[in-house]
Amino acid sequence: MxxxxxxxxxxxxxxxxxxxxxxxxxxxxxxxxxxxxxxxxxxxxxxxxxxxxxxxxxxxxxxxxxxxxxxxxxxxxxxxxxxxxxxxxxxxxxxxWRRHLLLHASSVEKDGRALVMTGESGSGKSTLAALLGERGWRLMGDEFALLDLDSGAILPFPRLVSLKNQAIGVVEDVVGAQRMGPMLQATAKGDIRHLVPRPDAVARMAQGAMPAMLLFPRFGHDAAIRPVGQGEAFMRLTQASTNYVALGEPGFAALTRFVTDVPACAMDFPSGEAAFDMIDRLWEDGA
Amino acid sequence: MSAALLVRALRQPATVEHLDAAQWNGLIAAAKAERLIATLAWRVDGMRLPEPVQPILRDARMDAAREARQALWEADRAAAALAPLGVRLVVLKGTAYAAAGLVAGQGRFIGDLDILVPRSAMSQVEPALMAAGWEWVKEDAYDDAYYRQWMHELPPMIHVERDRMIDVHHTILPLTARPKPDADALLADAVPAGENVWTLSPEDRVIHAAAHMLADGDLQGGLRNLWDIHCLCSEGGRAVPDFYLFLFERAAFHQLVPAVWRALRLAHDLYGTPVVAYRAPITVDYRLRASDRMFIARLLARDGWGRETRKLLVFAFYLRSHWLRMPPLMLARHLWTKWRKGHRPR
Amino acid sequence: MPQEDRFLKPIKRYRIDPRDACRACALDDLTLLYHARSGQTHMVISPVPEILDSIEDGASVTADDLWDRLTQSYDLGDRGEALAQIGAQLEALEALGLVRAA
Structure with a gap:
């Protein structure tokens, strides 16, 4: 070509x-x-x-x-x-991809432990990961979290962060224009603009971290947190994985290990600030 | 041309040890596009391979192993569904190669489950499959009438829970095609492959593969179909001394000598299939005919990015495949109906 | 089948083919079964894991036999109701290919 x-x-x-x-x-x-x-x-x-x-x-x-x-x-x-x-x-x-279990999730790391966030488009998982990545966490990825089949670690996939609509302005205010890609207007998903991850996130893109918490964020609702059972977490993660079936038994082993080892919560949040407080508290208590 | 690279790698695996990175990229792209990546992985097993190539081939083999496992499970489920009818399950193509443990099955991509049942049993097979969870993929009056009136199979069905397709054939070529293979003989001579699954006889497997590739298809996936033929013939020839004599005798019986003969010439030329020439009792040689060169050009039409090249030739073969299946008036009607729906050959 | 055969129908026997053995994982609220032959994951709750455990030995059993086996470890309540439930579960498991008609 x-x-x-x-x-x-x-x-x-x-x-x-x-x-x-x-x-x-x-x-x-x-x-x-x-x-x-x-x-x-x-x-x-x-x-x-x-x-x-x-x-x-x-x-x-x-x-x-x-x-x-x-x-x-x-x-x-x-x-x-x-x-x-x-x-x-x-x-x-x-x-x-077959070398890891692929979760449609964002992930960030602090002190060698990973926070994994999954949810549908619009749940806020990308924006939260991008903003946490500017607040002392290491951004591991905004779209795919790779679950290692042997070690159970989460491996980074720090491509450009894809920001949509209102999230674009919120993130640009924090990081400045020089780390942003061109504004792509009126795509099938509205306006989209890409964010270049911090150099540290790129430099450490081969470094995994053991998952310490699984969050199901939901933006635009009153603040609320509820624990999510292992069965529900398993079901939602199989739906969030594009290669769970293709991996067969190793995928089953990795995912059951993940949901039995990692505490899971659903978190509704009205704003970024509220989410950071809730995540800080959850991280100190549970993870 | 990366398709030529792929053919050479399959034929002489040791040659891959001398490829550079750009050639590897072309080879891998072509092998994936032709759905021969896991076959390639099997062939080059044990060779000195660049480090980044190894996981790519390992993944491909794992995918193929899972596909074979799932294909055999689909066959098992279909056998269970048809058992009350007393219809024995004859599986075709990839599932058959996997069930019989043939070389052709090694790393082979397996898509739908293809089965062959007696035409007289079709009216019972359909409800039996539906009772076991299969349903029609699409409700489209034209296609449905087309299938029932002219095709050699039911419209495709998909299993509600497992999301896997089944194609139920009652013969191996559309009823509109000129050759008329003897479906009863195909079934009568089927051989067991496992406890509840049957496959065509070794000769009929080659004949079906050749008919599928040359008398029925537009040569999409032709390199893989031809690789099937190469493996089936090589294995058949090792097992039975006069395999190729039996093969031609059987092909004549099914009115498919031209397709089988051409397939053997192409396989011999591209993959080095150890075909056997005869002077008596029949005269068979494998020199390429002028028209074979066009088939070879079509089979090798793929560039270093995995793209199909020679669009006109590809299109010519698309037309040809319909010509082979249908009388001209019907051809016009069918293409018109398809095109209005936005269907174009890839 | 003809009407009268329905009453003469032999009592159905089931067994687990060793090749259909599942890998199980108990989560807090349910059990997951991974069936390697089909590559399918089944999410089940009681009494399915108990039924499968009790015929893991490969024996061919009727719903009655199963009731006998299960009642040694579990309180199944009314026998008629339990039998109906066991029979229904066996049929569902057969449809999934986890147990087979013996």
Missing amino acids: RHSLTLQIGPATFRIGSAWRQPVEELTRLYAGYPDRHDAIADFTVRLQPTGPLRRWVRPSILITGDHGLADAAPMSLAHGLLAAEMGMNLQMALG
């Missing part, structure tokens, strides 16, 4: 090819602090290619595919090329 680069994020290496220059240039700038894997043998190939013969020039339209693709993936406009590349990498991880 005309433009390409190879990126390493956590344990995974991606070879990204694009018919257009722009997405690769944006990735190069935002991932500048990540290890240089030029000419590496990659775990996954991602392709950003025109949806049809003329679509490289005329109203450019990106088809996201690669080793794994979705038959019904919606094409994206070139203006959202960075998002397309990120989605392409996510797709490969979600459908193809």
Whole structure:
């Protein structure tokens, strides 16, 4: 393909090819602090290619595919090329990663122990992880937490943090504009802007941590905390995992170990400040 | 061209020891696109491999092992569902290779469960499967009528809980195709593979694979289908001295000599299948014919990023596959109906 | 099947095929069973784990036999009700492929 680069994020290496220059240039700038894997043998190939013969020039339209693709993936406009590349990498991880149990969760670490947060889109897990990452925690990842099948540790996957709508302004106020990617307006999920993790989070992206707490955050509700039983946690985590079934018995062993060892809570929160207080208290009491 | 790299790696695994990183990336992308990555992993087992390649191949083998396990479980469930009918379960393709423990099954990607049942039993098989939890994938009047009237199988069904598809065939080619394989003979000569599962005879397996690839398909996944044929023939030839004679005799019986012959020529040329030429009692040689070169070009049409190249050739084969299945008027009708729904060949 | 056969139907026997043995994990409120052959995880509550435990030895049993076995360790209450429940559970387990008709 005309433009390409190879990126390493956590344990995974991606070879990204694009018919257009722009997405690769944006990735190069935002991932500048990540290890240089030029000419590496990659775990996954991602392709950003025109949806049809003329679509490289005329109203450019990106088809996201690669080793794994979705038959019904919606094409994206070139203006959202960075998002397309990120989605392409996510797709490969979600459908193809087998070396860890993949949890659709954010995670942060303090004192060698990890806090794992999972929930649907809009639950606030990404924003909380991004903000905690600026408040003395180490950001491990905003999208995927990798559960090691043997050790039970959580391994980081610190790609760019994907912030949506109101979260963009909240985070930019804290970190400043220079660590933010371009504003991608009116995507299928609203406005999206990416945050570059702190250098420390990138430098330590091979370092895992034992999970100490599992949170199910829910933004936009009155503050409330309730414990979550092991059965419910298991069920919700299987739903939050894209490779639980594919991993078979080792996946079962890892996930049952996780839910029996790690205390779980559901946390409703009305604001970031309220969430930080609740997390501090939970962390001191329970973890 | 990375597909050529893949063919060479499967044929002569030791050659992978000399690949550079860019070639490895192309080889892996092509192997994944052709669903031959786990087969490749089996073939290059024991070779000196770059460190980053090893986990990729290990993952592929693990996936293939799980697929085989699940495929055998689906077969077990289908056998249980059909047991009260007294219909024995004949499984086809990947599930059959896994059940019979064949080399062709090593690392093979297995998708749906394909089974062959007597046409006379179809009306009982359908409700028996539905009672055991399978249901129609889609309610679409045109496709449904199309399947029932013209195809060699029921419309696909999916299991409500396990989310796995089953294709119920009553013969191995669409009824509109020109060759008319003898489905009763396929069933009568099936051989057991495990306690409640049967597979086609060794010759019929090759014939089915060749028919599937050449008389029925647009050569999507052709390299893998051809690898199946290579493995089935190599193993068959080792087990029975005159395997290829029996194979041609049987192919003639099923009206499928052209497909089988071409498949053997292609397999011999690309994978080095140890075919046997004869002067008597029949005359068979494996020199490539002019038209074979187009098939080979189509099979090798994949670049270093795993993309299909030669779009026109791919499209020509797509048209050809429908031509083979259907008389021209029906072809026009079918393509029109498909295209209106937005279907395009990949 | 013809009407009269339904009354003559032999009492059904079940057994666990050793290949269908599950890996179990008790969580605080339920039990998880991992069935390797199908790759499926089943979430179950009493009396399913107890039923499976009691026929782990591979013996072929009827619902009556099972009642005899279970009643040695558990108070099952009314025999008729318990038998009906055991029979229903065995049928459900057979549909999942965890036990087989013997």
